[in-house]
Amino acid sequence: MTDLRSQVEQLLAGPRPLPIVTAGTAVLRQRAEQYDGQLEEGMLTQLIEAMRQTMYAAPGVGLAAPQVGLGVSLAVLEDSAEIPAEIAEPRERAALPFTVLINPTVTPVGNRSALFYEGCLSVPGYSAAVERAADVTVSFTDLAGTIVEADYSGWAARIVQHEVDHLNGTLYLDRALIRSFSDLPNYQTHWAGASGERARAGLQF
Numbered sequence: 001m002t003d004l005r006s007q008v009e010q011l012l013a014g015p016r017p018l019p020i021v022t023a024g025t026a027v028l029r030q031r032a033e034q035y036d037g038q039l040e041e042g043m044l045t046q047l048i049e050a051m052r053q054t055m056y057a058a059p060g061v062g063l064a065a066p067q068v069g070l071g072v073s074l075a076v077l078e079d080s081a082e083i084p085a086e087i088a089e090p091r092e093r094a095a096l097p098f099t100v101l102i103n104p105t106v107t108p109v110g111n112r113s114a115l116f117y118e119g120c121l122s123v124p125g126y127s128a129a130v131e132r133a134a135d136v137t138v139s140f141t142d143l144a145g146t147i148v149e150a151d152y153s154g155w156a157a158r159i160v161q162h163e164v165d166h167l168n169g170t171l172y173l174d175r176a177l178i179r180s181f182s183d184l185p186n187y188q189t190h191w192a193g194a195s196g197e198r199a200r201a202g203l204q205f
């Protein structure tokens with residue numbers, strides 16, 4: 001197996017945005033190795049910048065290293081949340097600044113949960129409803145090497161849980177209410193409403 005440094009060198013020598021691997025690729029199903037300085041600082045910074053560009057280009061609100069074929073515990077997040085208020089409010093979706101997560105672990109806080117549709121850049125063309133904790137604490141290392149504990153709620157908590165799942169070899173479909181599974185044209189035409197009630201009634205999940 002090629003070591004991480006050679007893999008990253010090869011990836012950074014290629015085009016931007018980085019190619020995103022899709023479901024059925026083994027790296028998406030493996031637990032990512034901890035990042036403990038396998039890359040020199042400049043290379044880590046370049047990789048994070050390339051992941052950031054790839055997330056923007058997709059576009060997406062999060063991207064984990066396994067999605068660009070790297071089995072290492074790194075992810076980037078950012079959500080401008082520029083969507084209509086009637087969609088944002090029930091989802092508690094507010095702007096999330098650009099964040100780098102190194103070796104994150106996530107712990108639910110309290111008992112609140114939320115059930116909403118989500119999608120994944122590695123499962124293009126589909127969407128499904130996933131129940132997730134609405135409030136979480138995340139421990140991670142940032143790009144400066146500082147250990148951070150941060151609380152996230154609402155949609156940001158969903159994004160963080162989705163990305164940390166990627167680092168543990170889990171796809172959102174593993175957690176989805178499978179009867180809610182919808183292709184994007186159907187989702188956008190019929191189910192992308194404010195509350196999700198219509199989808200629950202229509203698809204009976």
Ligand code: ZN
Nearest residue numbers: 119120121122
């Ligand atoms: Zn994903």
